Amino acid sequence: MAANLVESAPPGGAHETDVIIIGAGPCGLFAVFELGLLNIKAHVIDILDKPGGQCTELYPEKPILDIPAIKTITGEQLTKQLIDQIKPFGATFHLNEMATGLGKSPDGKWKIETDLGTTITAPVICIAAGGGSFQPKKPPIPGVEDFEGQSVFYAVRQRDAFKGKNIIIAGGGDSALDWTLNLEPIAEKITLIHRRPDFRAAPDSVDKMKALVDAGRIDFHVSQIKGLNGDGGQIESVSVESKEDGEHDLPCNTLLAFYGLTMKLGPIADFGLNFAENRVEVDTEKFETSVPGIFCIGDMAYYPGKLKLILSGFHESALMSHGAFHYVFPDKKLKFQHTTSAKDLQAQIGGKS
Ligand SMILES: Cc1cc2nc3c(=O)[nH]c(=O)nc-3n(C[C@H](O)[C@H](O)[C@H](O)COP(=O)(O)OP(=O)(O)OC[C@H]3O[C@@H](n4cnc5c(N)ncnc54)[C@H](O)[C@@H]3O)c2cc1C
Numbered sequence: 001m002a003a004n005l006v007e008s009a010p011p012g013g014a015h016e017t018d019v020i021i022i023g024a025g026p027c028g029l030f031a032v033f034e035l036g037l038l039n040i041k042a043h044v045i046d047i048l049d050k051p052g053g054q055c056t057e058l059y060p061e062k063p064i065l066d067i068p069a070i071k072t073i074t075g076e077q078l079t080k081q082l083i084d085q086i087k088p089f090g091a092t093f094h095l096n097e098m099a100t101g102l103g104k105s106p107d108g109k110w111k112i113e114t115d116l117g118t119t120i121t122a123p124v125i126c127i128a129a130g131g132g133s134f135q136p137k138k139p140p141i142p143g144v145e146d147f148e149g150q151s152v153f154y155a156v157r158q159r160d161a162f163k164g165k166n167i168i169i170a171g172g173g174d175s176a177l178d179w180t181l182n183l184e185p186i187a188e189k190i191t192l193i194h195r196r197p198d199f200r201a202a203p204d205s206v207d208k209m210k211a212l213v214d215a216g217r218i219d220f221h222v223s224q225i226k227g228l229n230g231d232g233g234q235i236e237s238v239s240v241e242s243k244e245d246g247e248h249d250l251p252c253n254t255l256l257a258f259y260g261l262t263m264k265l266g267p268i269a270d271f272g273l274n275f276a277e278n279r280v281e282v283d284t285e286k287f288e289t290s291v292p293g294i295f296c297i298g299d300m301a302y303y304p305g306k307l308k309l310i311l312s313g314f315h316e317s318a319l320m321s322h323g324a325f326h327y328v329f330p331d332k333k334l335k336f337q338h339t340t341s342a343k344d345l346q347a348q349i350g351g352k353s
Pocket residue numbers: 022023024025026027028045046047048052053054055058059063064065066097098099100128129130131132133134265266267268297298299300308309310311313
């Protein structure tokens with residue numbers, strides 16, 4: 001799984017870097033490489049718990065046929081190879097965090113804040129936010145908002161927060177199954193609920209989950225959640241309905257509901273940028289937005305003729321990096337060189353044959 005490909009910095013710190021990349025999709029990842037070629041350091045923020053954006057979230061196993069010189073590659077493999085390619089440049093990742101606020105630091109640099117209280121300052125921001133941030137779909141349970149963030153959650157941001165809990169996990173996709181397997185060793189009890197006996201999750205995870213059920217280490221019910229019971233934000237049980245048992249209550253103190261994700265433009269809408277067709281307007285020379293020092297690449301970028309393709313985002317990363325160079329090193333002249341003849345780069349990247 002792409003989840004373990006990069007380490008994420010602990011949330012809440014204050015960081016300084018050259019470029020803040022919002023979005024760890026393929027274009028945000030390749031931007032790390034193109035910036036790295038110019039000796040520009042980057043921090044990358046993504047609300048998801050893994051890099052890869054749409055490639056890993058929406059089509060990890062589908063073959064992509066239009067990455068130049070690669071006949072066929074899955075979304076998951078492309079992400080792995082991008083992560084491998086950018087490793088020498090040592091970008092810092094902030095996963096599971098949403099870039100929420102844009103401001104300026106006293107020295108005039110840009111400052112991004114996340115919903116977990118991390119701050120990063122840099123002279124340049126590169127928005128690579130694709131179709132927007134992936135956000136969980138809320139389950140259609142009456143009154144669920146009274147419990148959200150206290151005992152009902154749609155993502156696991158810190159695994160240890162679920163230690164010793166009596167957890168009901170609802171859903172049949174990869175997130176539901178992955179967290180069932182991951183939390184089982186530390187939870188007091190795990191009950192998995194899905195409305196059907198078959199799952200969308202990877203078959204290997206389903207097999208592992210079934211083995212835990214057979215071993216009596218977790219419970220599994222084919223049922224649908226009808227309501228939540230509890231007080232003051234603390235859930236005490238979940239009312240479920242199943243064909244066999246009708247409506248009944250399952251005691252728990254935590255509900256993790258994984259009902260899929262939607263993509264929303266989110267806080268970037270309030271960054272004061274010019275928008276066209278719900279995307280950020282950029283020039284096609286540097287892929288800079290209407291605000292100096294803020295660039296945008298990939299699916300989120302709008303310009304006449306834009307194609308929402310990974311290869312377009314790769315091209316945009318290269319030109320964005322050259323534009324960013326002048327903000328990061330205002331007194332230096334950019335010396336363009338091919339990677340084939342850049343000896344210092346070859347030593348760093350290990351490309352010597
Ligand atoms: C089913 C399907 C098949 C496709 N097949 C192909 C194909 O064959 N070839 C091809 O070239 N393209 C294909 N595409 C399109 C391709 O996936 C996109 O062009 C590509 O993913 C865009 O990359 P990106 O990095 O711009 O954005 P994304 O991949 O969308 O990644 C953006 C990331 O930014 C994060 N983000 C957004 N806002 C915030 C925020 N405020 N804070 C934190 N994180 C944020 C999101 O969570 C997301 O992870 C396909 C798309 C789909 C859906």
